[in-house]
Amino acid sequence: MCDREGPSGSGSQGGDKGEGKRSTSQPMPTGSRGSSYFANEPLQFRVRGSTITGASPPKFVTLEDIMKAAHGMQNMALAHEIAMDTDFKLEPFEPPDNSYQKLVKETMHKAYFDILREQLNSDPPEYKQALVLLEDVKQGLFSILLPRHTRIREMIEEVLDADFIKQQAENNSLDFHKYAHFVVDLMAKLAAPARDEMIQNISTLTDTVDIFRAILETLEVLKLDxxxxxxxxIRPHVQQESVHYERAKFDEMLQVTEDGLKHTREWLQRHINKTGLSIPVTDATIIRNVTAQTLAKAYLELLEWDGTREYPETVSLDAPRFSELGTQVYHLVVIASLMLVSPTCGTDNAAAARHKQTLKDKLYILLDNTANDIELKQILPSVAEEIILVTEQLLESLHQDPLTTDMKELIRTQVISxxxxEHRVRQIVRQRVLEFLEVILICAGGSRQVPVGLSALSRELTTVSGTLLRYVMHNKAVFTKHYLDIIAEELKLRVNGD
Known part of the structure; x- marks a missing residue:
């Protein structure tokens, strides 16, 4: 295992949480004369950044087969995110600032409303674009209804009747404000309370074009809600069915790749321990035991992944999760090491316990943006000063003598070391943490004693182990058959090489 050197809408009734680096589809909205504001712009969503990549397809696989399998993998990735991330949500796609795509989108939307304003201000008014607008609004309202909202759907059809509105336009009696009031009132009833302010802001507008532009933008938000x-x-249902679904979609991908398990095989081979085995192994029980032990070590490698290696195909969807969890383990090891070399942390009394908690909280804040040894090296001098400060506060509260100059220098030296x-303390702490996690993975949970020296971080260690176990159990449920086959074949083939 490598050392970590180097960088490593709220719902309509739903939750709200922002989240980070994700891949997105990228629409190109249009706004030509008479076209829809939405312009075939699909509902955008973000998925945690990861992909499944296979080897080059064999010669006799059709392009249709490959595209079908790729589409299946996209659906699998989305289902996997919904099942694994309880805070997963769809988010609006916004092109990067100053990007060509953002420029095109803003230009086309501006053109849409400029045409509308120009037509309404003409003498006599022209309503061609206005009719398109009201139809857009109508479809937008339909998009935020549930199947049970049949009466509301009928009311929308009646009020926003296209033929009647067209007759009003031909007779120059089309009252935009009346329709705007109806739409805003209906949105207020359908939207979550969190959107009340957004909808109320529409009522403060006076310009007809601005009102309907705000209505369309709000409808897009409500559609996402x-x-x-x-x-x-549907999350409980997806969680229940995702194992079978992911397994089926992955197997479809394997049918159109020469070796879709190449990197998975290499990953497992590095961790097979044949010590004491009589090769070839054919006993199913022994193979299962070897597989369990192999997988435990292999999953731990993901927490300290060497970026020069290709990621295993079967865990690629969870690569960001294992990376994030690896950073948490790194923080845990470093903070535990810092506390072990800090004075007074070895004292066992109420004041010392409060001191440990205070020091731990401060260290987590200081290391929040630290994910590798290069970044750690830069902040350790500041960490040393913080440890000195917290220690002096403890000594003062206990009415003890303050730290001497020599003692402060010793703390700085120990912390910076x-x-x-390869520091001995770090190595011991890291070994204890990984051994604890390995036992958790092999035994699939259960009650385990926190390793010596890590009691102050028992809550953090428990959280990490629980999260890791959840990721692993789902992955094993989907791919255990492939893992067993790979290891069984490896144990069988080794006899030919011995």
């Missing part, structure tokens, strides 16, 4: 509400509703990943 509804989608997130539905995701929250932890920049070395």
């Amino acid at each position: 509804l989608a997130n509400t539905l995701i929250a509703m 932890l920049r070395d990943p």
Whole structure:
């Protein structure tokens, strides 16, 4: 295992949480004369950044087969995110600032409303674009309804009747404000309370074009809210069915790749321990035991992944999760090491316990943006000063003598020495943490005693182990058959090489 050197809408009734680096589809909205504001712009969503990549397809696989399998993998990735991330939600796609795509989108939307304003201000007024606008609004309202909202749907059809509105336009009696009031009132009833302010702001507008532009933008937000509400509703079902679904989609991908398990096989082979085995191994029980032990070590490698290696195909969807969890383990090891070399942390009394908690909280804040030894080296001098400060506060509260100059210098030296990943204290703490996690994975949970020297971080260690176990159990449920086959074949083939 490598050392960590180097960088490593709220729903309509649903939750709200922002989240980070994700891949997105990228629409190109249009706004030509008579076209829809939405312009075939699909509902955008973000998925945690990861992909499944296979080897080059064999010669006799059709392009249709490959595209079908790729589409299946996209669906699998989305289902996997919904099942694994309880805070997963769809988010609006916004092109990067100053990007060509953002420029095109803003230009086309501006052109849409400029045409509308120009037509309405002409003498006599022209309503061609206005009719398109009201139809857009009508479809937008339909998009935020649930199937049970039949009466509301009928009311929308009646009020926003296209033929009647067209007759009003031909007779120059089309009252935009009346329709705007109806739409805003209906949105207020359908939207979550969190959107009340957004809808109320529409009522403060006086310009007809600005009102309907705000209505369309709000409808897009409400459409996303509804989608997130539905995701929250179906999540239990997705979680229940995702194992079978992911397994089926992955197997479809394997059928159109020469070796879709190449990197998975290499990953497992590095961790097979044949000590004491009589090769070839054919006993199913022994193979299962070897597989369990192999997988435990292999999953731990993901927490300290060497970026020069290709990531295993079967865990690629969770690569960001294992990376994030690896950073948490890194923080845990470093903070535990810092506390072990800090004075008074070895004292066992109430004041010392409060001191440990205070010091731990401060260290987590200081190391929040630290993910590797290069970054750690830069902040250790500041960490040393913080440890000195917290220690002096403890001594003062206990009415003891303050730290001497020599003692302060000793603390600085001990703290800064932890920049070395081979430091004895760091090595011992890391070993204890990984051994604890390995036992958890092999035994699939259960009650385990916190390793010596880590009692102050028992809550953090428990959280990490629980999260890791959840990721691993889902992955094993989907791919255990492939893991067993790979290891069984490896144990069988080794006899030919011995």
